[in-house]
Amino acid sequence: MSIRKMLDSHLLALIALITFFAQLPYSWSADDAIILEIKRKGGHVFSDFGQIIEINLNGHDQIDEAWIERISRERGMTDLSLEQTPIGDKEIKLFTHLKKLEWLNLYQTQITDEGLRTIAQLTRLKHLPMGKTHITNEGIKHLKTLSSIEYLGLRKTFITDKGLETLKSFKKLKGLHLGETDITNEGLKTLGTLSSLTKLWLHDTRISDDGLLALGALKKLSQLIIYNTKVTENGYRSLQSMLPDCFILYQIED
Incomplete structure (x- = not known):
C-alpha cells in the first residue's frame, strides 16, 4: 500500500470517529x-x-x-x-x-x-x-x-499574644499575617520560635525595638512588614543586620 493510500485510509477513519462522537447526545x-x-x-x-x-x-x-x-x-x-x-x-x-x-x-x-x-x-x-x-x-x-x-x-x-502559642502546632507554616492585631513584644518571643516562617506581616501593631530582635532567629524569613509600629530606625537596622537576606518594609514612603 502506498503512503498516500495509507494517509487517506487514516484520514477517513479519523473523520468517521469525529462524526460518531458528534452524533452522541450531549447531557x-x-x-x-x-x-x-x-x-x-x-x-x-x-x-x-x-x-x-x-x-x-x-x-x-x-x-x-x-x-x-x-x-x-x-x-x-x-x-x-x-x-x-x-x-x-x-x-x-x-x-x-x-x-x-x-x-x-x-x-x-x-x-x-x-x-x-x-x-x-x-x-x-x-x-x-x-x-x-x-x-x-x-x-x-x-x-x-x-x-x-x-x-x-x-x-x-x-488574636493576641496568648493565641500565638497555638501556632507552634503548625510546623509547615511559611506565611503569617498579623497586621492590625493586638500583638505586642511578648508575642514576638513566640513568633521567634516559628522557624519555618518565610513571610510575616506585623504592620499596625504595638511592637517595638525591645521585642523586635527576637525575630532574628527566623533565618528563613525573606519578607517582614513592620510599618506603623513603634519600631525605630535603630531597631530596624539592628534586625536587618541579623537578617541580611530579608526584605524588611519598615516605613511607607510618602
Whole structure:
C-alpha cells in the first residue's frame, strides 16, 4: 500500500470517529448549570475533565445557604474563595465534605470561632486567609489538626499574644499575617520560635525595638512588614543586620 493510500485510509477513519462522537447526545450536567450561574454572577470557575476544581465568588453579597449547599457538592474541589461575602458559621458547616480543599479564602466574612470547628475537619488545607473576621484565641485552638497549613491570614482579628502559642502546632507554616492585631513584644518571643516562617506581616501593631530582635532567629524569613509600629530606625537596622537576606518594609514612603 502506498503512503498516500495509507494517509487517506487514516484520514477517513479519523473523520468517521469525529462524526460518531458528534452524533452522541450531549447531557447538560448539574456542573454545567452551576458553572454558568457562577459566571453570570461575575465569578470564576476552573474545571478539569468536567470536574470543578476552583470556585471564586469574591465580593458577591447575594450568596446564601442554598448557594453554599450547591457548591459543597463539588467534593473534588481544591480551591474555594469567598472573600467579602456574607457567609457565616451556619454555611461553613456545609463544607465538611470538601475533604480535598487546600485553599479556603474567608477574608472579611462573618465566621466566628464556632466556624473554625468545621474548618478543622478539612485536614488538607494549606492556605487559609481569615482576616477581618471575629476569630479569637479560643477559635484558633480548633485548628491544631491542620498540620499542612502553610499560610494563615489573621489580619484585623481578635488574636493576641496568648493565641500565638497555638501556632507552634503548625510546623509547615511559611506565611503569617498579623497586621492590625493586638500583638505586642511578648508575642514576638513566640513568633521567634516559628522557624519555618518565610513571610510575616506585623504592620499596625504595638511592637517595638525591645521585642523586635527576637525575630532574628527566623533565618528563613525573606519578607517582614513592620510599618506603623513603634519600631525605630535603630531597631530596624539592628534586625536587618541579623537578617541580611530579608526584605524588611519598615516605613511607607510618602
